[in-house]
Amino acid sequence: MNPIPHDxxxxxxxxxxxxxxxxxxxxxxxxxxxxxxxxLVLTPSSCGLQPWKFxxxxxxxxxxxxxAVSWGQGQVTDASHLVVFAAKRENTPEDIETYxxxxxxxRNQPIDHPSISGFKKMVIETSNARPNxxxxxxxxxxxxxxxxxxxxxxxxDTCPLEGLDPAKYDEILGLEAQNLATTVACVAGYRAESDxxxxxxxxxxxxxxxVEYR
Amino acid sequence: MNPIPHDxxxxxxxxxxxxxxxxxxxxxxxxxxxxxxxxLVLTPSSCGLQPWKFxxxxxxxxxxxxxAVSWGQGQVTDASHLVVFAAKRENTPEDIETYxxxxxxxRNQPIDHPSISGFKKMVIETSNARPNxxxxxxxxxxxxxxxxxxxxxxxxDTCPLEGLDPAKYDEILGLEAQNLATTVACVAGYRAESDxxxxxxxxxxxxxxxVEYR
Numbered sequence: 001m002n003p004i005p006h007d008x009x010x011x012x013x014x015x016x017x018x019x020x021x022x023x024x025x026x027x028x029x030x031x032x033x034x035x036x037x038x039x040l041v042l043t044p045s046s047c048g049l050q051p052w053k054f055x056x057x058x059x060x061x062x063x064x065x066x067x068a069v070s071w072g073q074g075q076v077t078d079a080s081h082l083v084v085f086a087a088k089r090e091n092t093p094e095d096i097e098t099y100x101x102x103x104x105x106x107r108n109q110p111i112d113h114p115s116i117s118g119f120k121k122m123v124i125e126t127s128n129a130r131p132n133x134x135x136x137x138x139x140x141x142x143x144x145x146x147x148x149x150x151x152x153x154x155x156x157d158t159c160p161l162e163g164l165d166p167a168k169y170d171e172i173l174g175l176e177a178q179n180l181a182t183t184v185a186c187v188a189g190y191r192a193e194s195d196x197x198x199x200x201x202x203x204x205x206x207x208x209x210x211v212e213y214r
Numbered sequence: 215m216n217p218i219p220h221d222x223x224x225x226x227x228x229x230x231x232x233x234x235x236x237x238x239x240x241x242x243x244x245x246x247x248x249x250x251x252x253x254l255v256l257t258p259s260s261c262g263l264q265p266w267k268f269x270x271x272x273x274x275x276x277x278x279x280x281x282a283v284s285w286g287q288g289q290v291t292d293a294s295h296l297v298v299f300a301a302k303r304e305n306t307p308e309d310i311e312t313y314x315x316x317x318x319x320x321r322n323q324p325i326d327h328p329s330i331s332g333f334k335k336m337v338i339e340t341s342n343a344r345p346n347x348x349x350x351x352x353x354x355x356x357x358x359x360x361x362x363x364x365x366x367x368x369x370x371d372t373c374p375l376e377g378l379d380p381a382k383y384d385e386i387l388g389l390e391a392q393n394l395a396t397t398v399a400c401v402a403g404y405r406a407e408s409d410x411x412x413x414x415x416x417x418x419x420x421x422x423x424x425v426e427y428r
Contacts, residue, residue, distance in 0.1 A: 001229055002222055003369030006249035013256040013364070015215050035220035037424050042227040042416070044362060046376050050419055056426045099417075106417045134348065138398075141352045142374075145359025148258060150227070153367065155217030160356075162260050173427075184352075202256070203313075203320045205264055210251050212270045213387075 009153075014202065016152035019159045019187075021195035022079040028189060032154055033081060036188065039150035040083075043143040047123045049099060051091055051136035052143060053180055055084040055173060062172070069168035070185070075159050080189030084169060085144060086180040087136035091127045096120065133181060140183045151188055161185040223367075228416065230366035233373045233401075235409035236293040242403060246368055247295060250402065253364035254297075257357040261337045263313060265305055265350035266357060267394055269298040269387060276386070283382035284399070289373050294403030298383060299358060300394040301350035305341045310334065347395060354397045365402055375399040 028036070040054050057063055058081070066084075067076040076082060088095065100120050104111040127135075144160060151158045162184055169175070169182035191198050242250070254268050271277055272295070280298075281290040290296060302309065314334050318325045341349075358374060365372045376398055383389070383396035405412050 001369055002225055004218055004222065004226075004367050006246065006368065008216055008218065009364055009367050010249055010252055010256070011216055012218075013253055013360075016256075016258070018258060018262075032220065035224055038224055039227055041418050041420070041423060042224070042230075043359065044230070044232060044374065046374075048232075048417055050423060052423065054424045056424060058426065058428045062427055098419075102419060103417045106415045138352055138355045141355030142359035142362075145257065145356035145361075146227075146363045147359075148356075149360045149363045150223055153218050153223050154220065155215055160258065160260075201320045203262055203317045204255050205312075205316060206255070209255060209264060209266065210268045210270060212272065213276055214272045 012152045012155075013149070016148065016158070017198060017202065019075070019079075019157040019189075019191045019195065020197045021192040022075055022157065022159075022187065022189040023192040024078045026080065026190035028080040028156060032156065035154065036147065036151060036156065040143055040147055043146045045139040045142060046135065047126055049091060049095070049123065049127070049139075051088040051095070051132075052140055053086045053178075054143070055086060057082040057084060065172050066164070066169065069172070070161060070164040073161065073163060075161070075187045078189070079159070079187035082185060082187050083147070084173065084185045085140045085183050086173075086175055087133060087140045087183045089136075089176075089179050089181050090132045091136070092179065096123055096127070099123070137181075137183045144184055144186060147186060156188050157191045158186055158188045161187065226366045226369075227363070230362065230372070231412060231416065233289070233293075233371040233403075233405045233409065234411045235406040236289055236371065236373075236401065236403040237406040238292045240294065240404035242294040242370060246370065249368065250361065250365060250370065254357055254361055257360045259353040259356060260349065261340055263305060263309070263337065263341070263353075265302040265309070265346075266354055267300045267392075268357070269300060271296040271298060279386050280378070280383060283386070284375060284378040287375065287377060289375070289401045290399075292403070293373070293401035296399060296401050297361070298387065298399045299354045299397050300387075300389055301347060301354045301397045303350075303390075303393050303395050304346045305350070306393065310337055310341070313337070351395075351397045358398055358400060361400060370402050371405045372400055372402045375401065
């Protein structure tokens with residue numbers, strides 16, 4: 001356990017902004033990118049199901065295709081890295097089995113251990129009770145929040161992208177056949193010096209968004 | 215700009231876990247809590263709309279009432295702090311006006327400045343094109359992800375809570391009349407020494423969740 005000072009956290013969160021213009025010449029170093037991928041993998045999710053895949057698109061022709069269905073936003077091709085956040089359309093019995101096997105392996109327990117079979121029952125019931133795609137899509141946004149904050153802590157700029165055509169993304173990336181649905185995307189890299197938005201003050205509602213019941 | 219080392223970020227993300235048992239005697243210091251509230255306020259959201267309120271429930275009688283509609287989970291009363299994440303049911307014209315006024319104030323521009331009126335048009339169109347409650351609920355999960363990561367960076371334990379009855383929360387807290395809907399909750403504090411789950415290895419799918427298109 002090695003926490004950071006409050007001021008350092010808030011300083012980086014204030015430094016973060018939805019970067020409008022990336023410097024295409026500045027690439028995220030491999031070691032930094034590996035840490036950001038690991039932060040994605042470490043994202044918490046409901047029941048621990050991790051109902052997602054993170055598609056890291058570095059192929060430039062593919063980026064051009066995606067840009068065309070992202071309102072032509074320049075960040076899609078200019079940023080160092082592009083991540084498409086895809087949610088499982090459905091939590092299939094196989095998904096749940098794979099997850100249980102992963103727990104058994106991590107904990108060095110047999111798959112039929114009572115603590116695992118009890119948990120499995122709970123996961124199946126919870127999953128059956130919720131519209132899977134929307135539940136999973138919400139979990140994706142935990143990953144997005146964690147990713148943007150983690151990047152800010154490492155001094156990497158990001159911009160989340162909801163302005164895209166999810167069905168076209170699915171088509172281009174062949175996601176439907178994989179039981180996946182594009183939910184949101186996020187680019188990462190370094191702001192261009194010419195980005196005039198970087199210097200604008202952050203706009204936030206102040207205290208009325210936090211209400212204390214004491 | 216004062217970034218942290220990769221290892222420190224990943225160390226804190228690995229240290230984080232969905233805390234099952236909190237030490238009721240350990241309270242988050244006021245200064246640390248103020249930083250966590252500020253991290254919530256700094257959360258990014260689509261169009262910057264911040265379509266949420268964060269309700270910090272410190273009243274112990276209210277906590278007991280909420281626990282009863284949260285599957286009786288002990289964390290609801292044991293943790294130092296409880297935050298209910300409530301999404302706007304609808305982005306009303308007044309909400310959008312208030313937001314525009316906030317931008318004008320932050321940027322020291324008149325409300326009828328072309329850059330503000332152009333942006334307002336885009337926000338109204340975007341908001342009209344999406345089912346507001348679900349769109350806003352997804353944004354809430356960005357705040358949840360940011361909050362859990364920020365807390366981990368400060369050495370504060372958290373546990374997200376989806377196992378609750380949102381309609382009962384809304385009733386107890388009088389949220390519907392305020393155009394708000396309970397989406398998720400999260401407790402924060404410090405893990406109890408007796409929490410046997412704290413020592414369990416984290417269960418994560420490895421590389422198959424990150425797919426690289428090169």
